Amino acid sequence: MALLEFTEKGIYCAAAGVYIDPWRPVDRALITHGHADHSRWGHKHYLFTRSAAPVIRHRLGNIRHDTVEYGEVTRINGVSFSFHPAGHIVGSAQIRVEHKGEVWVASGDYKVEDDGLSEAFEPVRCHTFITESTFGLPVYRWKQQKKVFTQINEWWKQNQADGKASIIGVYALGKAQRVLAGVDSSIGPIHTHGAIENTNEVMRRQGITLPKTTRITREVKAADLEGSLVLATPSATGSNWMKRFKKASVGIASGWMALRGTRRRRSADRGFVLSDHADWTGLNEAITATGAERVVVTHGYTNLFARYLREERGLDAWEAQTEYEGESLDKDDDSED
Amino acid sequence: MERFAQLFTRLDQTTKINTKVDELAAYLKAADDDDRLWTVAILSSRRPKRTVNTTLLRQWAAELAGIPLWLFEESYHVVGDLSEAIALTLPKPSGKNEQSLSYWIEYIKALDKLEEAEKKSRVVAAWQQMDYTERLVFNKLIMGGFRIGVSQKLMVRALSKCTGIDENTLAHRLMGDWTPDRTTFEDLILTKDPLEDVSKPYPFYLAYALEEGPEGLGAPEEWIAERKWDGIRGQLIVRKGELFVWSRGEELVTDKFPEFHPLAEQLPDGTVIDGEILPYKDGQPLSFNELQTRIGRKNVTKKILEKVPVVLVAYDLLEWEGEDLREQPLEHRRKLLEKLLGQATASHQLLLSELVPFSQWEELEEERRNARQYHSEGLMLKKRASVYRAGRRKGDWWKWKVDPLTIDAVMIYAQRGHGRRANLYTDFTFAVWDEDALVPFTKAYSGLTDKEFREITSWVHRNTLERFGPVRSVEPKHVFEIAFEGIRKSTRHKSGVALRFPRMLRWRKDKPVREANTLEDLHQMLEVYEG
Numbered sequence: 001m002a003l004l005e006f007t008e009k010g011i012y013c014a015a016a017g018v019y020i021d022p023w024r025p026v027d028r029a030l031i032t033h034g035h036a037d038h039s040r041w042g043h044k045h046y047l048f049t050r051s052a053a054p055v056i057r058h059r060l061g062n063i064r065h066d067t068v069e070y071g072e073v074t075r076i077n078g079v080s081f082s083f084h085p086a087g088h089i090v091g092s093a094q095i096r097v098e099h100k101g102e103v104w105v106a107s108g109d110y111k112v113e114d115d116g117l118s119e120a121f122e123p124v125r126c127h128t129f130i131t132e133s134t135f136g137l138p139v140y141r142w143k144q145q146k147k148v149f150t151q152i153n154e155w156w157k158q159n160q161a162d163g164k165a166s167i168i169g170v171y172a173l174g175k176a177q178r179v180l181a182g183v184d185s186s187i188g189p190i191h192t193h194g195a196i197e198n199t200n201e202v203m204r205r206q207g208i209t210l211p212k213t214t215r216i217t218r219e220v221k222a223a224d225l226e227g228s229l230v231l232a233t234p235s236a237t238g239s240n241w242m243k244r245f246k247k248a249s250v251g252i253a254s255g256w257m258a259l260r261g262t263r264r265r266r267s268a269d270r271g272f273v274l275s276d277h278a279d280w281t282g283l284n285e286a287i288t289a290t291g292a293e294r295v296v297v298t299h300g301y302t303n304l305f306a307r308y309l310r311e312e313r314g315l316d317a318w319e320a321q322t323e324y325e326g327e328s329l330d331k332d333d334d335s336e337d
Numbered sequence: 338m339e340r341f342a343q344l345f346t347r348l349d350q351t352t353k354i355n356t357k358v359d360e361l362a363a364y365l366k367a368a369d370d371d372d373r374l375w376t377v378a379i380l381s382s383r384r385p386k387r388t389v390n391t392t393l394l395r396q397w398a399a400e401l402a403g404i405p406l407w408l409f410e411e412s413y414h415v416v417g418d419l420s421e422a423i424a425l426t427l428p429k430p431s432g433k434n435e436q437s438l439s440y441w442i443e444y445i446k447a448l449d450k451l452e453e454a455e456k457k458s459r460v461v462a463a464w465q466q467m468d469y470t471e472r473l474v475f476n477k478l479i480m481g482g483f484r485i486g487v488s489q490k491l492m493v494r495a496l497s498k499c500t501g502i503d504e505n506t507l508a509h510r511l512m513g514d515w516t517p518d519r520t521t522f523e524d525l526i527l528t529k530d531p532l533e534d535v536s537k538p539y540p541f542y543l544a545y546a547l548e549e550g551p552e553g554l555g556a557p558e559e560w561i562a563e564r565k566w567d568g569i570r571g572q573l574i575v576r577k578g579e580l581f582v583w584s585r586g587e588e589l590v591t592d593k594f595p596e597f598h599p600l601a602e603q604l605p606d607g608t609v610i611d612g613e614i615l616p617y618k619d620g621q622p623l624s625f626n627e628l629q630t631r632i633g634r635k636n637v638t639k640k641i642l643e644k645v646p647v648v649l650v651a652y653d654l655l656e657w658e659g660e661d662l663r664e665q666p667l668e669h670r671r672k673l674l675e676k677l678l679g680q681a682t683a684s685h686q687l688l689l690s691e692l693v694p695f696s697q698w699e700e701l702e703e704e705r706r707n708a709r710q711y712h713s714e715g716l717m718l719k720k721r722a723s724v725y726r727a728g729r730r731k732g733d734w735w736k737w738k739v740d741p742l743t744i745d746a747v748m749i750y751a752q753r754g755h756g757r758r759a760n761l762y763t764d765f766t767f768a769v770w771d772e773d774a775l776v777p778f779t780k781a782y783s784g785l786t787d788k789e790f791r792e793i794t795s796w797v798h799r800n801t802l803e804r805f806g807p808v809r810s811v812e813p814k815h816v817f818e819i820a821f822e823g824i825r826k827s828t829r830h831k832s833g834v835a836l837r838f839p840r841m842l843r844w845r846k847d848k849p850v851r852e853a854n855t856l857e858d859l860h861q862m863l864e865v866y867e868g
């Protein structure tokens with residue numbers, strides 16, 4: 001029996017009797033990060049990193065849980081588990097599993113570029129690597145984030161000169177804080193949608209520094225929003241919530257914005273190619289760095305990426321069916337990525 | 338090229354019409370005459386001849402990117418646009434270029450007669466000195482299909498802004514059979530008198546669809562109603578003893594319709610008629626499909642002329658005795674048209690578009706519902722006092738289409754979509770019952786929300802019966818209401834029918850699979866509505 005298996009409930013370690021990121025209720029769940037498709041309701045006991053805890057507890061409320069530091073080993077039934085930075089969002093981890101000399105790593109979601117906010121991705125040597133493939137095609141290759149933030153800053157300044165608000169659609173958990181940390185906050189005031197500000201508050205309480213933001217409430221007047229940068233959830237950008245803006249330009253920050261067709265269908269004014277997932281180059285480099293001979297490919301272009309790894313890179317790679325959702329453009333609370 | 342690529346990016350970054358017009362006008366103002374003319378040509382679908390086939394471009398791109406061809410093809414499927422897929426896949430450039438748009442167009446044209454190896458080395462050399470957007474533009478110049486949200490109308494507005502010549506004059510000057518190889522910006526746009534060219538059509542006035550009822554249009558007596566025919570919009574011109582027939586795509590189609598040729602003598606010089614070219618036999622319209630087949634043929638044989646003869650259903654007179662009537666009210670133009678067609682010399686290939694009489698809007702509702710009985714698509718409503726405008730304009734002309742036909746069908750196959758939806762199952766094959774068997778009869782891929790597509794995708798994953806490449810057969814479980822515009826006999830389909838514009842109207846979760854429609858229901862529709 002394999003050390004980790006894909007069952008109907010999630011990624012299962014039979015030797016220890018625990019699941020990683022299960023999508024059905026289980027007794028013991030090890031959680032890679034706080035996005036809703038990876039940390040779900042209803043498990044009897046949770047284990048995650050200390051820096052992932054505030055957000056997960058904010059979402060799931062009063063749950064039974066333990067936290068660990070990165071690198072700390074937890075032994076369960078003779079199986080060693082440790083959490084290592086995945087660079088995806090604050091607190092996100094790859095989970096290393098070792099039993100009788102065999103090592104697996106379940107990476108959850110990851111990106112290799114250091115965003116300056118999340119704990120930077122660290123490659124972990126293993127025999128079998130479970131990778132995501134949200135952007136596992138050669139057409140997805142990200143620019144350096146510095147260049148993308150320059151584009152966002154320029155866009156903000158231009159809108160400001162035109163007397164417009166710059167509204168940018170982002171997820172409440174992860175992307176919102178990354179944009180906050182990346183933009184030049186000296187350009188003007190920054191306003192936030194309530195759902196995003198809630199997450200900001202949780203993160204500030206855990207000691208993460210973010211620029212000053214103002215929550216948009218009924219009291220905020222249209223004139224206050226002129227020239228400001230506004231972080232909104234994707235669904236708010238298409239709703240009545242927008243009526244408060246007299247003049248605005250709407251942008252979306254997502255890896256999917258790499259494709260013109262996607263951006264056009266969203267009818268945003270601007271698309272910024274910014275993702276918390278690894279691009280084609282990042283995925284390939286990460287896999288190389290693990291030294292793994294076997295690779296299991298989950299969410300994304302699983303069958304294509306697995307075939308590429310098999311045929312072109314000579315790895316023993318296959319796809320696994322999961323219920324993770326990847327980077328979605330349609331839904332929005334903090335459930336994405 | 339850099340400036341044109343920048344223009345491309347800017348146009349692509351906005352959905353606001355006025356911004357697009359401003360950007361394009363600013364570009365045109367600064368560009369030299371060659372680049373201007375080519376820009377106008379590209380934005381009116383006149384691209385250079387294709388000199389490299391796309392199969393080769395894919396191979397070269399994959400090779401340069403160091404990926405297997407199958408992976409490139411899959412990526413292309415996801416991106417949905419070959420020019421873009423290539424631009425996204427190629428490795429970083431090794432240099433820069435300072436050349437103009439016209440330079441690169443000439444470069445592409447010069448590839449024509451070269452050996453494959455030489456073509457390859459030139460295309461690769463070009464790619465290597467271009468950034469992402471320049472490559473995208475370059476690829477689009479090679480392959481055509483320059484859709485960047487700039488319609489001809491919008492381009493004309495920008496050109497007007499940049500030259501100070503009014504839009505209608507420009508629209509007129511831009512029509513017809515020109516290419517940048519045979520004219521200059523000066524000759525075509527700035528100096529040429531459109532009346533010199535006897536073949537030049539007027540820009541078509543296009544109607545918007547009426548989404549709600551006509552009550553909001555005001556007093557019924559200010560309007561006329563006609564049937565909306567499913568043919569090809571055409572403009573018939575007789576000047577200096579010559580006949581010209583133009584289709585709405587600004588194509589000169591005179592040769593496709595020998596039936597109209599005698600009109601060169603039968604109609605007086607200086608006559609321009611706007612109407613619908615309709616396949617028509619024994620006093621009845623034939624299906625649009627027949628016309629399409631006829632047009633697709635290289636030669637118009639005697640056999641085709643007998644099988645699918647055409648008429649022009651005339652509904653407007655734009656020029657009479659050499660005088661442009663477009664500023665006259667419709668009522669007046671129509672009177673002259675009726676007089677012209679009433680003359681004994683007029684050919685039987687010209688039919689007058691009859692008015693549908695009404696005094697209350699309610700009477701028209703009934704006429705619209707019955708549209709299919711007349712083999713028409715609905716009604717056209719036109720204001721009596723309206724002048725003939727250029728392009729698609731709101732206000733005076735409306736098309737009021739009949740509601741689509743619908744049928745409840747069972748989903749039996751699912752296929753992955755494109756672009757962002759490449760991970761979702763979005764293309765479905767539907768079947769109806771024939772006794773106890775399900776007979777596939779149509780495909781549809783639009784009409785559901787992303788949420789519904791995600792839901793059905795997760796269901797498809799769990800209920801796949803068999804896989805055939807990207808297609809999966811699924812358990813017959815879900816019923817969808819399929820809407821379509823028309824139905825006709827088809828020998829190529831097992832069901833014996835083919836639908837026009839099928840799409841999913843709604844997911845009938847309330848409906849058990851046994852209660853979907855039957856093949857007999859479809860055949861009954863065929864009997865009632867085929868046309």
Ligand SMILES: [Zn+2]
Nearest residue numbers: 109324326337
């Ligand atoms: Zn994920």
Ligand SMILES: [Zn+2]
Nearest residue numbers: 035109336337
């Ligand atoms: Zn995630």
